[in-house]
Amino acid sequence: MSNRNETKMVVDKKNYIDPDWLLEIRQEAKALFKDIGFPNSRHETWKYLNLDQDLDLERHIKKTPIRRTERDECVSVLFKNNTPECESILANKNDLIITNFRSAYAEHKELIKSSLSKGLLQNPFSYLNTAQFDDGALILVKEGCKVEGPIIIDLQTHVEEERLKGIHTRTLIVLEKGASATVFVQHHSFLDKPEFVNDYFDIVLKEEATLEFILTQEGDQPYRFETIKASIDTKANLNYVSFVNDCLVTRHDMGVDFIGEKAVVNLAGIALLSSESQYFNHLYIDHKVGNCDCSQVFKTILRDKSLSEFSGLVVVAKHAHGTNSTQSNPNLLLSDNARALSRPQLRIDADDVECAHGATMGQLNPEEVFYLESRGLNKSAARALLTFGFAEDIIQRIKQPLIQHECDLILREGLSSYDKHR
Amino acid sequence: MFNIKDLKASIGDKEILKGINLTINPGEVHAIMGPNGSGKSTLAKVLTGHPDFTEAEGSVLLKGKNLLELDPDERALEGLFLAFQYPVEIPGVNNEEFLRMAYNAKMKKNGKDAVDPLDFSDFIQEKLAKLSMDESFLERNVNHGFSGGEKKRNEILQLLVLEPEMVILDETDSGLDIDALRIVAKTVDAYRRADRGILVITHYQRLLDYIKPDIVHVLANGKIVKSGDKSLALELEDKGYDWVEAEAK
Numbered sequence: 001m002s003n004r005n006e007t008k009m010v011v012d013k014k015n016y017i018d019p020d021w022l023l024e025i026r027q028e029a030k031a032l033f034k035d036i037g038f039p040n041s042r043h044e045t046w047k048y049l050n051l052d053q054d055l056d057l058e059r060h061i062k063k064t065p066i067r068r069t070e071r072d073e074c075v076s077v078l079f080k081n082n083t084p085e086c087e088s089i090l091a092n093k094n095d096l097i098i099t100n101f102r103s104a105y106a107e108h109k110e111l112i113k114s115s116l117s118k119g120l121l122q123n124p125f126s127y128l129n130t131a132q133f134d135d136g137a138l139i140l141v142k143e144g145c146k147v148e149g150p151i152i153i154d155l156q157t158h159v160e161e162e163r164l165k166g167i168h169t170r171t172l173i174v175l176e177k178g179a180s181a182t183v184f185v186q187h188h189s190f191l192d193k194p195e196f197v198n199d200y201f202d203i204v205l206k207e208e209a210t211l212e213f214i215l216t217q218e219g220d221q222p223y224r225f226e227t228i229k230a231s232i233d234t235k236a237n238l239n240y241v242s243f244v245n246d247c248l249v250t251r252h253d254m255g256v257d258f259i260g261e262k263a264v265v266n267l268a269g270i271a272l273l274s275s276e277s278q279y280f281n282h283l284y285i286d287h288k289v290g291n292c293d294c295s296q297v298f299k300t301i302l303r304d305k306s307l308s309e310f311s312g313l314v315v316v317a318k319h320a321h322g323t324n325s326t327q328s329n330p331n332l333l334l335s336d337n338a339r340a341l342s343r344p345q346l347r348i349d350a351d352d353v354e355c356a357h358g359a360t361m362g363q364l365n366p367e368e369v370f371y372l373e374s375r376g377l378n379k380s381a382a383r384a385l386l387t388f389g390f391a392e393d394i395i396q397r398i399k400q401p402l403i404q405h406e407c408d409l410i411l412r413e414g415l416s417s418y419d420k421h422r
Numbered sequence: 423m424f425n426i427k428d429l430k431a432s433i434g435d436k437e438i439l440k441g442i443n444l445t446i447n448p449g450e451v452h453a454i455m456g457p458n459g460s461g462k463s464t465l466a467k468v469l470t471g472h473p474d475f476t477e478a479e480g481s482v483l484l485k486g487k488n489l490l491e492l493d494p495d496e497r498a499l500e501g502l503f504l505a506f507q508y509p510v511e512i513p514g515v516n517n518e519e520f521l522r523m524a525y526n527a528k529m530k531k532n533g534k535d536a537v538d539p540l541d542f543s544d545f546i547q548e549k550l551a552k553l554s555m556d557e558s559f560l561e562r563n564v565n566h567g568f569s570g571g572e573k574k575r576n577e578i579l580q581l582l583v584l585e586p587e588m589v590i591l592d593e594t595d596s597g598l599d600i601d602a603l604r605i606v607a608k609t610v611d612a613y614r615r616a617d618r619g620i621l622v623i624t625h626y627q628r629l630l631d632y633i634k635p636d637i638v639h640v641l642a643n644g645k646i647v648k649s650g651d652k653s654l655a656l657e658l659e660d661k662g663y664d665w666v667e668a669e670a671k
């Protein structure tokens with residue numbers, strides 16, 4: 001850590017005020033949010049999530065177990081509620097910069113400014129985040145730098161004296177040309193009162209950059225909203241895996257913009273849902289340019305009265321020839337009272353495009369159950385193993401071995417009660 | 423040891439097995455040949471308890487127990503094993519882990535302790551070597567993305583791990599290349615033992631060159647229409663099935 005940066009990082013919290021340009025952006029975002037208003041069921045993309053519903057929220061507070069793996073190799077960013085604690089963990093070298101926004105407004109003004117003003121999804125919570133976030137975290141991987149171990153973003157929620165008006169975290173991840181990194185997001189909750197959490201990740205991949213981004217969520221705040229916006233330039237590569245382990249209400253809004261050709265984006269996710277959990281997964285894939293590949297595989301396993309909604313819109317612009325975009329949404333319904341809604345959509349204005357989409361709803365495949373039984377596993381063990389395999393198929397898409405192992409353990413733990421089920 | 427009596431099975435209104443009788447004594451190898459669609463795989467499925475055929479009539483005794491009254495896993499634990507014609511792919515389930523679970527189900531049935539992953543790993547290496555299979559097959563998911571021949575070999579690996587007493591091979595030879603066929607067939611032949619029975623379903627003589635059957639049966643239209651010694655297989659290879667079917671009428 002260089003001295004130069006260390007001195008810069010000391011920010012006087014009490015007397016801090018946002019720079020003028022930021023205040024302006026915040027004003028605009030606030031106006032946009034007011035325009036749309038707080039979403040309700042009359043909004044098409046918010047049809048199934050009734051935010052006014054009278055849920056007994058406190059009943060649903062679950063503390064997240066603290067998880068640790070051998071993390072000697074990792075750098076991490078710790079958010080305590082709204083604020084990233086970058087001072088203590090700064091890996092401020094020449095090729096990897098991790099810093100909080102306030103320390104970076106001067107040096108990286110254009111980067112942050114363009115993210116805050118342009119990197120928005122048309123989503124009320126993304127506006128709200130821009131208007132409300134306190135400080136943000138910037139992860140900047142410089143040209144050609146290959147970051148070895150995973151970068152961990154630990155989003156922690158703690159009790160504060162004053163009740164918070166929601167928690168809005170903001171993270172900007174920029175990989176310059178040819179850079180590569182793995183970012184692992186996890187949540188830890190130490191709250192005993194329900195809190196509304198609204199996280200925002202802006203991902204910018206320049207030419208030939210490679211990012212693996214893993215987002216996990218566990219028994220946590222009753223409302224957790226995640227917005228992920230990714231801009232993908234020429235020959236860049238994004239491997240995204242999300243893992244939702246039974247949170248009460250989760251909404252993911254993900255937008256991917258292809259802005260350079262020959263980029264490859266793989267998006268995958270698994271959600272385990274039980275009791276009254278609800279998971280809303282909205283994707284917006286914009287093929288602005290051609291010759292890019294995008295695959296989406298989002299799976300859910302639903303028990304009890306849980307609900308999932310998948311809405312994926314793929315747009316292929318008129319001149320975006322040679323686009324290859326696939327989408328699939330297999331749902332495993334383990335209870336008659338669970339519901340899975342699926343709306344894969346394609347809007348194609350170009351020729352010479354390969355797109356496929358599909359959703360499946362259902363039970364385990366009886367041929368697979370029989371195959372396992374024929375080797376001596378009893379029916380419930382066979383079912384449990386297949387349910388595990390259904391989810392593990394997604395976890396295996398995580399390339400970083402440490403993180404894959406960690407997610408695998410969480411999955412095994414999460415499913416351990418399932419063989420007693422049906 | 424294995425005794426099939428007047429076995430009938432249908433799908434909907436369509437009767438597929440129309441009264442099969444077959445006895446396999448300890449140490450014997452029987453082969454079943456027959457035209458496409460004659461019911462060979464159906465017989466294998468009925469014997470192992472496939473959910474499409476829970477209403478089968480007749481009886482199937484393995485060492486005196488009526489298998490038709492048992493669930494598929496119980497049949498397996500009684501020592502019955504089918505190498506499938508079309509093994510299913512199971513994404514997300516690690517091959518070695520699955521093999522260990524199946525092995526431990528058998529250990530439990532026999533009142534023995536489960537083996538831990540490390541001991542199992544040593545045990546399985548030796549089986550892999552017998553089949554000239556690469557270790558990487560253990561790390562992959564069950565049959566997932568395996569080629570046709572690799573799937574067949576993986577079935578035989580399971581056979582070696584589970585050591586069943588009554589083995590049914592449903593067209594294990596199809597899909598295997600010449601070298602793989604020799605390796606697999608020799609492995610199965612070496613598996614023969616005075617207390618084990620083997621039923622080989624095949625279309626081709628070449629498998630039977632390695633695993634010489636004691637008796638060859640012809641299944642046509644849901645019935646065993648002819649049985650003979652191993653020369654029958656050669657005769658069928660030469661003349662096809664028409665004459666057998668004509669003779670049966």
Ligand SMILES: Nc1ncnc2c1ncn2[C@@H]1O[C@H](COP(=O)(O)OP(=O)(O)OP(=O)(O)O)[C@@H](O)[C@H]1O
Nearest residue numbers: 433438456457458459460461462463464465474507
């Ligand atoms: N699930 C099913 N639904 C309808 N018909 C079926 C089903 N399973 C088998 N059959 C029919 O039963 C008959 C016997 O099929 P089976 O698979 O047993 O033939 P086979 O002798 O194994 O043929 P092959 O040599 O091609 O493997 C065929 O006519 C087949 O179409």
Ligand SMILES: [Mg+2]
Nearest residue numbers: 462463464507
């Ligand atoms: Mg067959």
